[in-house]
Amino acid sequence: MPAAPDSTPADAPAVVTTVTGRIGVITLNRPRSINALDHQMVRLMDSALIAWADDPAIDAVVVRGAGDRGLCAGGDIVAIHTDAKALTGAGDEAAAASASAAFWRDEYLMNARIGDYPKPYVALMDGIVMGGGVGVSGHANTRIVTDRTRLAMPEVGIGLVPDVGGTWLLSHVDDELGTYAALTTTHLRGGDVIALGLADHFVAADRLDAFVDALVERPLDDVLAEFAQTPPESKVAAGREWIAKAFAADTVAQIVENCVATATPESFATAEAVEGKSPAALAATLAALRAAAGDASLRDSLVREYRSSLRCLQHPDLAEGIRAQVIDKDRKPKWQPGPADADAFLAPLPDHLELRL
Known part of the structure; x- marks a missing residue:
């Protein structure tokens, strides 16, 4: 049951759903954009999840990405850029009426559904898994990484706060390694992802098709016992002692100071990485x-992330960050100086604008 190749026609469906035996497979099918999610894809994927949740003919769901570059590179950032340019300083009402807000509402609802999914939900986190790709995989009850996995939450590099439940996931990683991943946007390899508790099993990328085929015939636990391997050592986790101390601070400025004071090549590079965001x-x-570390559930974090996403849409750094990284690709964003009032990004919206999950 191989993933769709990179030669997928331009008019092919953006999400392909198939049923083989008692397994439902959802394939994100935009390989040219590393399966970046748009609103239509979220709706199609969520519709399949809803239909299969109560279907007695489906025992498990597999989610994978077409092509060999990755599961999903994130959301449709160019569309968000259009809204960010138009809505800088516009206010909550205007931001909540935008196409980006409508996309986020449906996406976050789907993320919450994944977190509560009543059947085995097997996410193949192969290749690039970023932003929205973490949202469709990181909350799964069965998360598979490979030797090609490169997972990241790169939001602060474009002027956005991690969303799709990213703050929930990263805030629950021990020894501030999640804080490190969020503020540096570092790419985590398969061994790192497992060491941080963001995935469950390591399977070689060249065995994924055989893994999915085996699921058609056999129970998930049996298939995992055959295909799962010992993951590689995590280079990120190897630094947990100094990272735990440096990233426990209450401000970003103090975290940077702590990294500099650690005085190693790695800590200096980390300070520089954070300062560039x-x-x-x-x-x-x-x-x-x-805040997410004290939340009772993923849904609580998603509600707060919706607030921060709308506030980022109104802040000039989002349009500028996307311009620099994605549109013009000069990699030289001109950020607004100094940290903004963080509490203002997270404060409750007017009641009629709040996300309802």
Whole structure:
């Protein structure tokens, strides 16, 4: 049951759903964009999840990406850029009426559904898994990484706060390794992802098709016992002692100071990586992570992330960050100086605008 190849026709459906035996497979099918999610894809995927949740003919669901570049590179960032340019300083009402807000509402609802899914939900986190790709995989009850996995939450690099439940996931990683991943946007390899508790099993990328085929015939636990391997050592987790101390601070400025004071090549590089990100997004992200650590559920974090996403849409750093990283690709964003009021990014919206999950 191989994934669709990179030669997928331009007019092919953006999400392909198939049923073989008692297994439902959802394939994100935009390989040219590394299966980046748009609103239509979220709706199609969520419709399949709803239909299969109560279907007695379906025992398990598999989610994978077409092509060999990755599961999903995130959301349709160019569309968000259009809204960000138009809505800078516009206010909550205007931001909530935008196409980006409508996309986020449906996406976050789907993320919550994945977190509560009543059947085995097997996410194949192969290749690039970023942003929205983490949202469709990180909340799964069975998360598979490979030797090709490159997982990241790169939001602070474009002026956004991690969303799709990212603050929930990262805030619950031990020893501040999740805070490190959020503020540096570092790419985590398969061994790192498992060490941080963001995935469950390691399967070689060249065995994924055989893995899915085996699920058609045999129970999930039996298939995992055959295909899962010992993951590689995590280079990120190897630094947990100094990272735990440096990233426990209450402000981004203090975290950077702590990294510099650690005085190793790795810690200096980490300080430089953090300093290159949006000051406003960094401050709001740190506050969001600390708040999410005390949340009762993923849904609580998603509600707060919806607030921060709307506030980022109104802040000039989002349009500028996307311009620099995705549109013009000069990699030289001109951030607004100094951290913004982090609490303002996370504060409740007017009641009629709040996300209802």
